[in-house]
């Protein structure tokens with residue numbers, strides 16, 4: 276049978292719910308008319324709880340990286356000192372954006388696969404009291420580490436007046452971030468990870484404190500000038516033509532999240548993480564990240580008895596199961612399973628069952644069925660708790 280769709284378990288892009296696909300298929304509307312206003316006004320309040328904020332969440336047309344770049348250009352000017360936690364490919368990207376915009380970048384290098392500690396940030400701020408902003412990645416997608424950004428934000432708040440800027444591209448919609456409560460100033464995300472949409476929307480939630488910095492920042496900027504987006508949002512508009520089809524889809528995504536309940540959405544991701552990790556243990560697959568630091572949206576495995584790339588190839592060719600490889604120096608070292616967005620425990624049972632066959636093909640040793648059984652047990656344990 277011709278393969279019409281992939282079993283997509285990469286940490287972005289992710290599968291799109293059918294009702295969201297249907298929503299995106301609506302006939303086009305005028306972006307300055309009443310319908311667009313209605314759409315934008317319907318979306319705005321529902322985005323807030325997803326970001327853990329009572330402030331407005333701005334929507335920019337662009338991939339996730341545009342939200343990272345927007346957070347940099349709007350809050351800083353050349354020569355400003357900033358601290359960037361670099362614990363993987365996306366922390367590195369934040370640092371590169373900051374360097375591109377001529378900031379004085381102090382990097383906190385964390386080994387790939389480990390989480391940053393509050394004390395590291397505290398120490399760095401003590402050495403660099405003139406730091407204007409601290410950049411963090413919530414889920415470091417390249418390793419599958421979920422950094423304790425709320426804790427770090429609280430530490431930064433206690434020790435300095437630096438802004439706390441968080442990349443939540445691969446966590447928002449799948450994991451909770453209490454933005455307002457923890458004092459995060461800017462929380463950014465993108466559409467094609469846990470937000471269950473195609474790539475093309477970038478999100479920025481901005482605190483009042485950050486707005487005062489943005490309003491006074493003399494750096495020139497045009498497309499990514501967040502002041503334009505804030506001003507236009509009041510009237511249900513965007514400064515430039517919005518990606519209306521994606522907004523139709525977003526409206527439906529927000530319906531789905533609301534219907535399930537955000538707490539349950541986050542629980543579901545935790546369940547998928549625990550099922551996946553239990554199965555990996557039972558299959559003698561070494562996990563890159565400790566239980567404490569592991570992300571609920573993506574799991575990294577560092578195999579020792581076979582090539583990660585070979586596993587990905589067989590899984591794809593034989594079953595249409597698409598997994599991600601490693602990035603940068605971890606290329607060929609690890610493979611990564613995305614379990615975020617439109618993904619459920621049923622999908623975990625499916626990919627673990629497939630993985631067992633692929634592992635057999637690769638000559639990896641384990642007790643047949645052990646992975647699926649472990650995932651089932653993890654599922655039963657978690658659902659008993661409720």
Ligand SMILES: *Cc1c(COP(=O)(O)O)cnc(C)c1O
Pocket residue numbers: 287338339340341365412414415416442443444445465468474
């Ligand atoms: C995917 C991702 C990005 C970049 O998103 P693009 O849409 O590819 O620009 C940034 N940060 C994190 C943590 C990501 O997972």
